[in-house]
């Protein structure tokens with residue numbers, strides 16, 4: 122049963138499919154680890170063939186593959202399994218849109234442990250992870266994030282660069298805050314040969330950004346600024362400040378501190394670009410926005426996913442002149458552009 126049906130009508134299945142939701146997690150993780158999506162790929166494979174190729178028990182593969190087909194991760198025709206074009210695009214290791222690496226971060230024991238006792242997190246308002254969870258200084262989890270999640274950001278980073286670099290080849294100065302893998306700033310540097318880009322993040326995470334900057338061949342136009350975005354001096358005169366997947370880790374006050382720092386660092390025509398999962402005003406769609414809020418509930422002291430009106434209000438509270446929502450399909454995230462001064 123698809124998620125849409127589950128939310129439109131509560132049934133017996135709704136209860137058990139959600140209580141047993143961890144079977145889905147386990148099955149998808151096992152399939153990625155066993156290489157099942159690479160074995161099936163663009164082929165049609167029988168249970169015996171899959172079992173042989175991944176050197177696994179026939180019973181295990183049979184039960185797993187039928188379950189994967191029941192949750193939409195494989196197609197089945199009798200006892201032959203195959204994948205749709207979309208499945209191949211996201212699940213085949215060699216496809217550019219491959220999502221499988223994200224489990225290294227999303228299903229890491231550290232992140233999963235944040236949800237061991239969610240009721241107590243909610244009752245006490247305190248996360249189970251030590252100190253500030255994933256927003257603690259120099260948190261090693263972000264190095265893993267930068268490696269595991271970068272492939273998901275390669276298309277969005279190119280789409281955001283299109284928005285940022287409106288006048289081709291004009292010298293511009295860009296600050297990529299909480300850069301992680303650094304793909305967003307790197308995409309601007311690749312698009313515009315006269316762009317200078319500064320990458321800000323924890324020292325350990327910047328090592329990954331440096332690798333990606335070198336791979337893109339733009340190291341001569343890259344600077345690195347280690348430390349906390351809340352503490353370090355960002356400098357000034359930037360045409361663009363990129364805030365990608367950062368604000369949802371903090372409460373509104375924290376976000377406003379960041380937006381205010383961005384405003385002070387921008388030049389008179391400068392713009393801040395917030396790239397985020399944005400919840401619709403109903404706060405239940407898109408479902409990944411509501412799910413990302415759950416992630417923040419478990420792993421950060423105060424973060425959550427915001428609606429466009431929340432983000433607009435935060436920008437307005439720190440006196441940006443204009444705020445505009447710019448979807449960049451097919452990315453699931455949206456961009457909110459804040460203009461320091463009127464156009």
Ligand SMILES: Nc1ncnc2c1ncn2[C@@H]1O[C@H](CSCC[C@H]([NH3+])C(=O)O)[C@@H](O)[C@H]1O
Pocket residue numbers: 255256263266267270274298299300301302303305321322323326348349350351364365366367
């Ligand atoms: N206080 C902080 N100062 C600077 N970076 C931080 C801070 N807290 C968390 N981070 C970084 O915030 C990033 C969030 S993940 C977002 C990474 C990237 N901008 C992307 O859109 O994919 C991680 O790289 C963290 O290391």
